[in-house]
Amino acid sequence: MGIAAPLWTALLTGMTVPTQAQENAPVTLANGLRVLSRERRATPLVAIDLWVRAGAREEAPDEAGSAHFLEHTLFKSTPTRRAGQADWDIENLGGTLNASTGPDYAHFYVTVATPNVSRALSILADVIQNALLPDAQVERERSVILDELAEHVADPAARVVDLLYAGAFPSRLYGRSPGGSPDAIRLRGRDTLAAFYRRTYQPTRCTLVLVGDLSAAQARQWAQETFGVWQPPARPQSNLPQPRISTRPDAPVPADAMVPAPSGTTDAVENPKPKTQNQDSPVRHQPVYAATPEAAVAAPVPLLPAQHITLAVPASRPALGVGLPAPPASAVRMTAAAMLVGEILGGLGRGGRLDVSALAHTDAQARFTPRHDDSLWIVTASVPRDSSGDRTNNTGTASKRRALVTGQAESNTAADTTQHTQEEQTRRLEAVLRNILARLGSSPPAPLEMQSAQRRLMARMDAETETNEGLAAAVGYADITGGDTPQALRQRIQQTTPADVRQFVTRYLLSQTGVTVILQTAAAGAGPGQ
Amino acid sequence: MNMPTLNFPARFCNTLLFLFVMAGAAMGRTDAQTAIPLPYSVRLPDGARLILRPEAITGRVSISLFVRIEPDAAPSLKAVGELVARALFYGNRDRTANGIITLATQTGGSYDVLHTPDYVAVTVVAPSSQLPEVAHLLSDCLKNADFAPIALDHARTEIVEERTRRYDDGLMRGYDAVCETLRPPASSEDALRRVTQAQAQDYFRRRYGPARTVIAVAGSFDAARVTTLFAAFLADYTRHTSPVAAAQANQTGEAVANAKQALTAYRVLAAPSTSAYALAATDAPAVTHPDYPAFVVLQNVLGGGHACRLFQQAREERGVGYKVGALYQADRADPLVAYLQWDATLKRNAADRQTRTDAKDIQLFLNSQLDGLLQNSLSEEELTRARNFAIGVEARRHERVRDRSFLLGWYEAMGLGYVFDADLPKRLAAVTRDDVLRVAKTYLATRAGVVLLPSR
Numbered sequence: 012m013g014i015a016a017p018l019w020t021a022l023l024t025g026m027t028v029p030t031q032a033q034e035n036a037p038v039t040l041a042n043g044l045r046v047l048s049r050e051r052r053a054t055p056l057v058a059i060d061l062w063v064r065a066g067a068r069e070e071a072p073d074e075a076g077s078a079h080f081l082e083h084t085l086f087k088s089t090p091t092r093r094a095g096q097a098d099w100d101i102e103n104l105g106g107t108l109n110a111s112t113g114p115d116y117a118h119f120y121v122t123v124a125t126p127n128v129s130r131a132l133s134i135l136a137d138v139i140q141n142a143l144l145p146d147a148q149v150e151r152e153r154s155v156i157l158d159e160l161a162e163h164v165a166d167p168a169a170r171v172v173d174l175l176y177a178g179a180f181p182s183r184l185y186g187r188s189p190g191g192s193p194d195a196i197r198l199r200g201r202d203t204l205a206a207f208y209r210r211t212y213q214p215t216r217c218t219l220v221l222v223g224d225l226s227a228a229q230a231r232q233w234a235q236e237t238f239g240v241w242q243p244p245a246r247p248q249s250n251l252p253q254p255r256i257s258t259r260p261d262a263p264v265p266a267d268a269m270v271p272a273p274s275g276t277t278d279a280v281e282n283p284k285p286k287t288q289n290q291d292s293p294v295r296h297q298p299v300y301a302a303t304p305e306a307a308v309a310a311p312v313p314l315l316p317a318q319h320i321t322l323a324v325p326a327s328r329p330a331l332g333v334g335l336p337a338p339p340a341s342a343v344r345m346t347a348a349a350m351l352v353g354e355i356l357g358g359l360g361r362g363g364r365l366d367v368s369a370l371a372h373t374d375a376q377a378r379f380t381p382r383h384d385d386s387l388w389i390v391t392a393s394v395p396r397d398s399s400g401d402r403t404n405n406t407g408t409a410s411k412r413r414a415l416v417t418g419q420a421e422s423n424t425a426a427d428t429t430q431h432t433q434e435e436q437t438r439r440l441e442a443v444l445r446n447i448l449a450r451l452g453s454s455p456p457a458p459l460e461m462q463s464a465q466r467r468l469m470a471r472m473d474a475e476t477e478t479n480e481g482l483a484a485a486v487g488y489a490d491i492t493g494g495d496t497p498q499a500l501r502q503r504i505q506q507t508t509p510a511d512v513r514q515f516v517t518r519y520l521l522s523q524t525g526v527t528v529i530l531q532t533a534a535a536g537a538g539p540g541q
Numbered sequence: 542m543n544m545p546t547l548n549f550p551a552r553f554c555n556t557l558l559f560l561f562v563m564a565g566a567a568m569g570r571t572d573a574q575t576a577i578p579l580p581y582s583v584r585l586p587d588g589a590r591l592i593l594r595p596e597a598i599t600g601r602v603s604i605s606l607f608v609r610i611e612p613d614a615a616p617s618l619k620a621v622g623e624l625v626a627r628a629l630f631y632g633n634r635d636r637t638a639n640g641i642i643t644l645a646t647q648t649g650g651s652y653d654v655l656h657t658p659d660y661v662a663v664t665v666v667a668p669s670s671q672l673p674e675v676a677h678l679l680s681d682c683l684k685n686a687d688f689a690p691i692a693l694d695h696a697r698t699e700i701v702e703e704r705t706r707r708y709d710d711g712l713m714r715g716y717d718a719v720c721e722t723l724r725p726p727a728s729s730e731d732a733l734r735r736v737t738q739a740q741a742q743d744y745f746r747r748r749y750g751p752a753r754t755v756i757a758v759a760g761s762f763d764a765a766r767v768t769t770l771f772a773a774f775l776a777d778y779t780r781h782t783s784p785v786a787a788a789q790a791n792q793t794g795e796a797v798a799n800a801k802q803a804l805t806a807y808r809v810l811a812a813p814s815t816s817a818y819a820l821a822a823t824d825a826p827a828v829t830h831p832d833y834p835a836f837v838v839l840q841n842v843l844g845g846g847h848a849c850r851l852f853q854q855a856r857e858e859r860g861v862g863y864k865v866g867a868l869y870q871a872d873r874a875d876p877l878v879a880y881l882q883w884d885a886t887l888k889r890n891a892a893d894r895q896t897r898t899d900a901k902d903i904q905l906f907l908n909s910q911l912d913g914l915l916q917n918s919l920s921e922e923e924l925t926r927a928r929n930f931a932i933g934v935e936a937r938r939h940e941r942v943r944d945r946s947f948l949l950g951w952y953e954a955m956g957l958g959y960v961f962d963a964d965l966p967k968r969l970a971a972v973t974r975d976d977v978l979r980v981a982k983t984y985l986a987t988r989a990g991v992v993l994l995p996s997r
Contacts, residue, residue, distance in 0.1 A: 054936070102847070104929065105933020107847065124936065151856075151859070157887050158816075158861070470668075477942070478941060480940075
């Protein structure tokens with residue numbers, strides 16, 4: 012079917028209506044699959060996002076790596092599609108079928124023109140519901156995943172984040188990299204993948220998000236036609252504890268809920284008690300305890316083991332990562348404060364305290380992605396590259412700043428990069444960072460700084476959700492992790508006060524030393540242009 | 542149309558401009574089914590062109606400012622051009638450095654500079670309420686950039702840091718290395734350091750003028766007001782510049798003459814980590830060449846999406862490679878680059894034994910995929926998928942307001958006219974099998990390759 016005609020016609024006609032997304036009420040199909048939709052008519056495109064509670068956290072110890080492995084292998088073939096056919100069919104509709112795996116989820120997504128949505132949904136439904144996982148294809152994909160992991164560990168920033176989580180949560184599920192380790196991937200067999208698939212890929216564990224040129228009624232109809240026929244298994248396939256399933260605060264609470272939510276609350280408790288799903292009752296999402304914001308704040312902060320991890324890797328510059336405890340996604344007030352603190356610090360030229368500190372030119376940035384349970388608030392930085400050009404007056408300002416951070420005289424050359432020196436350099440970066448955090452904790456940000464950070468953060472969120480795919484991802488991620496919807500988060504950020512910021516910093520960032528990771532260069536290498 | 546100078550009463554100028562704009566709007570295309578005009582063009586009094594696409598989106602506007610330049614052959618001049626492009630908005634006689642960056646970031650906007658052999662482009666996305674300030678800043682810098690030492694220093698640092706980031710990424714390191722094989726290399730850090738303020742100012746005065754300037758605006762704004770603003774702000778932007786020659790028929794220019802042979806050996810470089818990469822670059826048409834749409838389809842046959850040849854043959858059939866595909870960044874005047882990343886230390890199953898995937902195997906594989914297109918091998922099904930996929934990519938490329946303004950400005954600056962943006966999907970849909978095979982023969986025979994291997 013040709014897609015050119017409707018697409019280029021739509022491009023010619025341009026915009027017709029405002030592009031604010033209309034948030035529709037969530038729908039749960041009879042088989043338990045949850046459907047969220049946002050109507051946004053700016054372009055004749057629809058983003059299709061499927062979020063499955065089949066992330067790395069669902070893996071038993073002898074299943075490590077299965078979530079990621081399965082995400083790769085699902086596309087291979089179904090009873091009606093040979094290997095590669097699903098990709099071919101989707102791309103013939105003008106889209107690309109992509110996927111990712113995280114600690115809390117497996118995520119599948121594609122964007123297509125409006126006339127092709129139903130067909131794209133049926134292709135995705137086939138892949139998700141009917142994957143065959145043939146042995147030969149599993150073996151080929153094993154090599155591909157190992158190639159991917161080689162690329163992943165080659166990225167110092169990704170390596171730092173993995174090590175921070177491993178150090179912070181050594182005996183808990185978030186301590187494992189969602190991609191799996193090479194050793195784990197080598198060990199996983201087809202039968203293990205199939206068992207994981209049967210257990211975790213069920214409609215009750217899925218949220219389908221549709222964003223773009225469609226109405227709520229169309230979203231429901233298409234979801235029903237393609238995913239509504241999917242039946243959950245009669246009994247659980249393993250004796251593993253059932254995962255916690257949290258509802259969104261705006262979802263209707265069943266009349267026979269075991270724990271009624273206090274009226275007027277908007278926050279879910281930080282550490283909800285787990286609930287087992289009653290297999291004999293109608294399929295539904297079980298509610299979690301709801302608590303007042305004050306109760307949420309009073310819940311204990313997770314205690315991280317104070318750790319210092321040093322590793323030598325092939326890289327051009329030493330890198331530093333500091334991980335401190337942070338609230339889970341459901342603690343929405345503190346999560347918003349955590350995000351704002353990240354923006355107040357800024358980094359990478361975004362404007363913020365890092366950019367005007369001795370950490371400028373270190374690629375320093377604060378990162379915070381709230382997870383369903385254990386989150387980390389992270390800052391990463393790299394020791395500035397010591398270019399020989401810094402000896403000239405033309406780069407006086409930059410080299411002075413580097414010298415302050417690295418403790419090196421301006422005339423030092425790249426040859427002076429022993430591991431002892433690298434340790435000193437990264438320790439200095441850490442000291443500067445902790446000093447910045449201490450100042451933030453002792454006095455809240457000024458109103459102007461606060462407003463600027465709020466504006467920047469909301470603008471960044473707007474940019475990330477400008478595409479239908481970006482908005483669908485934000486909606487789906489919030490649903491999976493129990494956080495605010497993008498719209499609610501926006502409001503909450505606007506309502507966050509300097510006192511909230513200070514409370515977050517003192518409660519989470521200054522209460523512990525956290526985990527520190529230092530990546531040293533295994534060999535001092537030349538840079539570009541030398 | 543000769544417009545009065547600043548000495549003329551401003552009200553008369555504004556009235557004339559308003560009438561001019563309204564006439565332009567009336568002549569512009571509109572869709573009978575909507576109240577929103579399609580993009581249209583206005584020529585400002587100074588000669589610069591304004592492309593306007595007002596949209597009913599909430600609160601944001603994107604301004605893409607293009608200055609058409611020509612490639613600089615001499616390395617020293619190339620360094621001057623690179624610094625001038627980067628330092629253009631880092632201060633002028635009236636403002637301190639980082640004025641626009643501060644404005645963009647503090648108000649939650651974004652700011653990007655792109656310097657290619659064909660143009661310099663800066664794209665600012667900002668809240669609509671900030672549009673007058675952004676327009677004033679951009680205009681001020683276009684007229685009065687003075688390239689003070691601190692501005693040059695800032696630009697130099699940014700260039701070096703960006704190159705370092707790319708060098709630290711294996712795929713980008715290989716990409717830059719293989720592109721340099723088919724076109725003049727980037728200026729060295731030494732050359733950048735030697736650029737003086739006087740050199741920068743001289744280059745700027747000779748190359749940056751209204752005849753070469755295109756400003757594209759997309760988003761939520763009042764078109765008449767934007768036109769009035771830019772006309773007023775650029776009223777004394779009267780620098781005379783020589784016309785720019787049409788873009789070369791192919792991307793790679795002189796280097797093509799030195800590389801007119803099928804690739805037999807890849808240059809070996811050190812990988813920054815344990816991952817290995819192989820990249821092959823081929824000649825490619827400029828966006829202004831009639832072969833452009835067919836070449837876009839060819840790129841997608843070869844390396845676009847997961848059903849492309851490279852992905853299917855490498856990952857699906859052989860189980861080799863994670864990042865694999867083909868890039869064709871015509872907006873950067875880059876060649877076509879086919880690439881594959883793999884773990885060179887991994888032993889894979891091959892028949893009855895496990896063996897490491899040799900770099901030579903990967904080189905042969907990439908060559909065979911390029912050769913396949915030279916040998917008339919292309920089914921109608923493959924062609925249809927690649928065409929539909931390319932059209933889908935174009936549609937998704939228009940989701941962001943910054944891309945909408947960029948594309949309009951790019952096509953206009955390159956001489957295609959902003960209407961090419963709406964025409965391109967039609968042209969892609971019209972590409973035939975013969976077109977693809979013809980451009981394959983024209984461009985793919987000229988190749989260069991690099992392979993990056995981890996040190997043992």
